[in-house]
Structures are given as C-alpha cells and as structure tokens.
Amino acid sequence: xxxxxxxxxxxxxxxxxxxxxxxxxxxxxxxxxxxxxxxxxxxxxxxxxxxxxxxxxxxxxxxxxxxxxxxxxxxxxxxxxxxxxxxxxxxxxxxxxxxxxxxxxxxxxxxxxxxxxxxxxxxxxxxxxxxxxxxxxxxxxxxxxxxxxxxxxxxxxxxxxxxxxxxxx
Amino acid sequence: xxxxxxxxxxxxxxxxxxxxxxxxxxxxxxxxxxxxxxxxxxxxxxxxxxxxxxxxxxxxxxxxxxxxxxxxxxxxxxxxxxxxxxxxxxxxxxxxxxxxxxxxxxxxxxxxxxxxxxxxxxxxxxxxxxxxxxxxxxxxxxxxxxxxxxxxxxxxxxxxxxxxxxxxxxxxxxxxxxxxxxxxxxxxxxxxxxxxxxxxxxxxxxxxxxxxxxxxxxxxxxxxxxxxxxxxxxxxxxxxxxxxxxxxxxxxxxxxxxxxxxxxxxxxxxxxxxxxxxxxxxxxxxxxxxxxxxxxxxxxxxxxxxxxxxxxxxxxxxxxxxxxxxxxxxxxxxxxxxxxxxxxxxxxxxxxxxxxxxxxxxxxxxxxxxxxxxxxxxxxxxxxxxxxxxxxxxxxxxxxxxxxxxxxxxxxxxxxxx
Numbered sequence: 201x202x203x204x205x206x207x208x209x210x211x212x213x214x215x216x217x218x219x220x221x222x223x224x225x226x227x228x229x230x231x232x233x234x235x236x237x238x239x240x241x242x243x244x245x246x247x248x249x250x251x252x253x254x255x256x257x258x259x260x261x262x263x264x265x266x267x268x269x270x271x272x273x274x275x276x277x278x279x280x281x282x283x284x285x286x287x288x289x290x291x292x293x294x295x296x297x298x299x300x301x302x303x304x305x306x307x308x309x310x311x312x313x314x315x316x317x318x319x320x321x322x323x324x325x326x327x328x329x330x331x332x333x334x335x336x337x338x339x340x341x342x343x344x345x346x347x348x349x350x351x352x353x354x355x356x357x358x359x360x361x362x363x364x365x366x367x368x369x
Numbered sequence: 370x371x372x373x374x375x376x377x378x379x380x381x382x383x384x385x386x387x388x389x390x391x392x393x394x395x396x397x398x399x400x401x402x403x404x405x406x407x408x409x410x411x412x413x414x415x416x417x418x419x420x421x422x423x424x425x426x427x428x429x430x431x432x433x434x435x436x437x438x439x440x441x442x443x444x445x446x447x448x449x450x451x452x453x454x455x456x457x458x459x460x461x462x463x464x465x466x467x468x469x470x471x472x473x474x475x476x477x478x479x480x481x482x483x484x485x486x487x488x489x490x491x492x493x494x495x496x497x498x499x500x501x502x503x504x505x506x507x508x509x510x511x512x513x514x515x516x517x518x519x520x521x522x523x524x525x526x527x528x529x530x531x532x533x534x535x536x537x538x539x540x541x542x543x544x545x546x547x548x549x550x551x552x553x554x555x556x557x558x559x560x561x562x563x564x565x566x567x568x569x570x571x572x573x574x575x576x577x578x579x580x581x582x583x584x585x586x587x588x589x590x591x592x593x594x595x596x597x598x599x600x601x602x603x604x605x606x607x608x609x610x611x612x613x614x615x616x617x618x619x620x621x622x623x624x625x626x627x628x629x630x631x632x633x634x635x636x637x638x639x640x641x642x643x644x645x646x647x648x649x650x651x652x653x654x655x656x657x658x659x660x661x662x663x664x665x666x667x668x669x670x671x672x673x674x675x676x677x678x679x680x681x682x683x684x685x686x687x688x689x690x691x692x693x694x695x696x697x698x699x700x701x702x703x704x705x706x707x708x709x710x711x712x713x714x715x716x717x718x719x720x721x722x723x724x725x726x727x728x729x730x731x732x733x734x735x736x737x738x739x740x741x742x743x744x745x746x747x748x749x750x751x752x753x754x755x756x757x758x759x760x761x762x763x764x765x766x767x768x769x770x771x772x773x774x775x776x777x778x779x780x781x782x783x784x785x786x787x
Contacts, residue, residue, distance in 0.1 A: 260561070268509055289562045289593060292525070294509050342393045344385070344523060358418040358515050 201301070201322045201349075203281050205252040209314035210241065212258035216291065219262065220273040233269055234276020246277050254320065256312045257284035262291025271298040281320055283327060283338075285309045296345055299353030303327065308336040322346070371620035373529040374596040375564040378504040378617075382487045390528035390626075398428075399486035399503070401516045404472055405433035405444065407491030408451045410510035415454075415517060423458045424520030430462040430481060431455050432472040435728045437465065440735040470700025470726040473497035473585060473668035478700055480612030484599030489516050493588045494668050494750065500581030501607070502599030502617045504564075507588065527564040527593045528626040530555070534571035536634030541784045543678070544579030545670060545748065545768035547571075548586045549639035550631060553649030560592035563626065566619060567597050571633055577606040578672045585669045586750050589646040638783060640746075641766035644754040652771055655781040662693045662745040663776040664757075665769050666724075667731045670748035671699030673706050675769040680712040682773035682784050688720035689779030694772075695737040697724045721776070733757045739764075746775040 218240040220233055238245035255274065261284035262270060271294050274282065281301045295302045301322055312318065316331040325340030341349065351357035370388050372380065380387040385394040401423075403411050408431055423429045431451055436444035448465060455463035462481060469475070473494050476482050484502035488495060491513040498505035508522070516522045532551055551565070565587045567580070575583075580597040587595025597603075598618035607614035637651035665671070665679045676698060688694045696716050698704040704726060707713050716723050722737075730737030731749040739745055739758030745765070747757070752764040765781065774784035 260558075263558075268511055289591075290509060292562075293512055296523075297509070297511055297515075339391070344395050345393055348523075354511055354515050355414060355417050358420065358518050361519065362419055362421075 203252055203254065203320045203322070205254045205318060206250065207254050207256045207312050207314060207316045207318050208248060209256045209312070210238070210258070213260045213263055214241065214257055215263045216267050216270040219270040220267070224269070230272055230276035232276070233273040234278065237273040237277035237279070249277050249279060251278035253279055254318050255279055255282045256309055257282060258309065259285045261287050262295070263288035268294050268298060271295045271300040275300050281322070283309060283312065283320070296348055297354035299349055301341065301349055303338045305336050305338045311336055371622040371624070373564065373623045373625065374502070374566050374598065374617070374619045375504055375527055375529055375594060376623070377619065378485055378487060379524060379526055381485060387526050390526050392526045393523055394526060395521055395523050396487050397521050398489050398516050400428050400430060400476070400482060400488045401513060402430045402432065402472060402476070402488065402490030402492065402495060403510070403513050404435050404492055405437060405448050405451055406435050407510050407513065408454070409447050411491055411514040411517065412450065412454045414511040414514035418514060418518055420518040423460065423517045426459045427461045428520070429458070429460050429517055430472070430476060431460055431464070432469060432475060433465045434469055434472050434475070434726070435732065436734050437469055437727055438725060467701060470703070471668045471671055471728055473581070474671055474699035474703065477501055477581065478610055478702055480607060480610035483607045483612050483614045484603055484617045485615070489513060489522055494585055496587045496592065496595050497581050497585040497668055499584035499587065499595040500577060500597050501603055502597055504594055504596065506594050527562055529564045529566045530560055531625040531628045532565055532567045532631055533569035533628055534567060534631045534633065535569050536571060536632040538574070538633050539636060541768070541770045542633070542636055542638055543768055544575055544582040546636060546639040547631065547633060548583040549641050549646070549649045549766065550636065551629065552586060552590045552641070552647050553639070554629060555590040555647070557589060557645050557647045558591040560587065560590040563592055565590065565592045565595045566625070567595065568619070572597065573600060573602070576674060577602050578674050581672070582669055586646070589750060638768055638771045640771065640781065641752055643752050643763045643765070646750070646752060646766060652767070652781065652783050655765070656783070658765070658781040659744065660692055660746050660775050660780055661743040662695065662737060662739060663772045664695045664697070664730050664737055664745060664747035664749060665772050666695070666697030666699060667728065667749040668699065669750040670769050671697055671703065671726070673703050675748065676703065676707050676712050677710070679769040679773040680715040682770050682787070683719040683721070683777065684715050686719055686777045686787070688776045692776060692779050693737060694721040694776035695724060695730060696721045697729060697736070698726055700726050730757055746772050746781060748772050
C-alpha cells in the first residue's frame, strides 16, 4: 500500500488521553472520535488534517490506557498511518487491530518534519520525504499484519475468516 | 540458534519464525481468559465479528472475580451477561459462585495453565502464569474476542531482560520482596514491550507460588511477560493440579537485551510507596507510618503460603484497635486449606476480617475501600493514586508477613521488630 500525505509532527510520550480524552469515550463512532482526535494535545488540532495525512510521533507513542478509541480517533480523522520512534505496547496491538498502520523508525523520525510531504510504501518499508528528497527505511509490514490491515482491522478480519470457514485447529 | 524462554515457547506455537526479537508471529493459544469487567466488552466484539461459537469451549475461561459476590446492580448485570454467553457457548470453565477464585490463583490450581502454554487474557496480570513457565500476557478486549473465535493471536517477539537471582533470603523476606526490588531498579517502564526472564541459583529455592507472585508483577515494570523455567517443582505442582507437565528452560547462550543481577543476601523486606510500584524502599525506612487498613490477598499474594506467613505473625497477637485487617484467601481451595490448617482460626482470634475469594479492594472495587486521608498496607500489586478508594488515600505494597505485622502494630514495622 502506498500512502501520500502531509506529516503532522507530535512529541514524545503522546498518551491515549492526549489522543482522545476520556470525555469522548461515550461513543465508538469513527466520525465523532475523529473530529476530536488529539483534542487532549491541542484543542482544534484535527482542523489541520486532510485525508491521508500522516502523524509522525516520537518515543512511546500511545502510552497509557488500553482504550481502543485512540486508534479509532486517528483513523476517524482520516489518518491511515502513524510513523514514530517507538510505540507503547497495547497501543501497537490496538492500532493494527483497528486497521491503523504503525511504522517504527527509531531516531530517523527526526528526518521527518512538520509539514513535509511524505510517500509511504508499507510493503517495501520506505518513507520517502518528497520535501527534503530523503528516504527513511523501516521494517516492512509483515504479510500477516498486512492481511489484518487490508481486512480493515481485527473485527472485519475475523468476520471474513469465519465466512471462509477457517478455524484454527 | 539458542533461544530465550519467550522465543522457545512462541516458536512451539507458530509456523512463523520466532527466533528473533522484533519478529511478528501468528500463534496458536492454549487458553483465552476474560473476567467480569473485560468479558462484556469482548463479547460485544465477538458478536460484531459475527462469531457463533468459541474456537474450543474447553480452552476459554471466564472468571467473574473482580466485583463478585456482585457488589451492586451494574456488576450483577455484567456477570449475568457473561453467564448467559458462557451458557450459550457451552464454555466449560465458567466461574461465578462458590467455585470462583481470583483468576490468576484459580486457573493454575485447576491445572488449566502450565509450562510451555501460550495464554492470553483480558487482564493485565495474566502474566502470572509465567511463574509456571507459560508465555502469558494481557491484551485489550477485542484482541481477546478474536482469540476466543480463532484460537490464535499475533505477537511481536519481545526482547528479554534476564534477571539473575542469587544469595539467600533473610527471615520475612520472599518472592514479593524480590520482585519489588526488581521493579525498583527497572522502573515502571523499564521492561516496556519486553519479557522478564528469571533465573539464577535462587530460582530453584523459590516455591512455584512464589514464582507466580514474581511473574504477576512483571507488568508493573511495563513487561509483556515474566517467565520462570519449569523445573521439578513446577512438574510436581502441575501433577497435584491434575496436569502432566515437562521441564523447560531457556537455551544456554540465548541473546538477552541485558542482564540484571539481584543478590538477595542481606535484603530487607521491601515496600512500594505511593503512587507507583517502582517507588520501593526497605521497610526500615518507613517505620512508624500510621495505618488504617491492611489487605492480605489478591492474585499476587492470596495463596496458601502467603496466608501461612501472615498467620505465623498474627498468631497470639491482636490487630490494632480501629484498624481493618482484611484477609481474602484467593480461591475456595485455599480457603478450605486455611480452614483445615487452623489459619482462619488464627485470623479470627486476632481480629481480622476474613472474606470470600475476590479481587475486591485491590482495584478499589469493594470489601475494603479507603476514605480520604486513609492509608493501607497491602499484599496487592498496584498503588496508583486512588487505586483502593479515595484519590486522597494511600496504598503501600508489601509481603504478607509485613502486612500482618503492620496490622498488629498499627504502623509499618519489620515483622522481627514486633
């Protein structure tokens, strides 16, 4: 999958309360959560985002609670990919499970700046920075995870597998 | 290539290559677990997936242990929902009434988890089973729903921090003190995304129960799993639980991210102070801190040997006037055993409150909630702000002997100084 969009840079340790504050957890609606994405970081943050834009985070992105509303809010805002130095463990799982692509790039995240135009090739594991002409490499999304993402997250993935009658032995 | 315990166990459950940290593997799971708080959400996802049955009705465990006996109408409704799901799916291992125990004490005792297993649970203390040599970890409810349906899940193979334990334990010092000392050194995120693997000469001296106490708190260091080797003690424990088990250990020469050396010689009982489990101090430094409550129980320290340690301190002594000492044996079997051994008699004689098996006060659920300004010493696992009640209360974590001594003295004290 190739995704082209603008980078929106955020800092280290962006927690799930910053991504979607607890007062919005009364719904699981993508549009409502998306409209309040990063509201705990900066009110009105989401207004800068256009469809297919990309979040570039620092260390430990998504730390805090296990709320699945956090990746939903990011997806609901139209953001299909988060690139970060590292991710908090439960968020990493929840991200893929909800259908959000997460790319871990370590210190190379510093080569991606706010407002840069990025072209992300998830299969090849390359983030091309069109603005600077530099490329950042990351581990490609493995086929099993790509399958999960292609299905639109874990619920749809399991649904599809059940329809195909595939059960584990 | 020599492998860590985590790599070895995951490899045995996957067709992918699990030989290196960072790889993503799809694994078959041995057991899937949820409780009265997390199962309702998982059931919601299960329905959304269009699932009609669980992958194996003998390998799903639903344990209603957190707010049971149901503390109010809302918790009763949650349990009702879980019960109806269990009945509809024909789930064998559903527990709610007189057969329920704190999940992480109950399942090992019933032989439902053992060495080499991959266990996933919608509860962060699922890592407890690492004490038996299982790769066990907590997850979100949707993950658990998928595992209930498919019998598999995905993992990123974690790097491992090896904890080498040596030396001899002083009186009134045990597994809880060792793990608090580890967390004090790693910090609450020091093992983020990683496995903790416990080994070294002191390992074989620890009981299987003690190992579970340690593995239980791996999550308090941010860990994904806490693993012990399976040895003759593990095999005997499993046999008593009606389950065949084999020994299992990491390969010599396996690759570790780092090795943490822990020498127990001369170690004092450890206490984790508010409001994080890594704020650890030796008991002596906290002497004289006034207490309103002590709790002896939970998935960390509610097992029979914990109750024996507490009873040994309480025998012939009285709990301080106006202090609540709440004793919650973690399972019905432990409760019966404590009755048989006369431990409950000792607790009652000394003025303790003996309650049913439940998570209850550990998470501020019920059966021992703190008021503003109150302070509890507890054998539980978390001391976050407001964890046991009021946001203005405090929780100190310790081993069962220290908790019992605190109940007698009405303040934090080394049991030997009573």
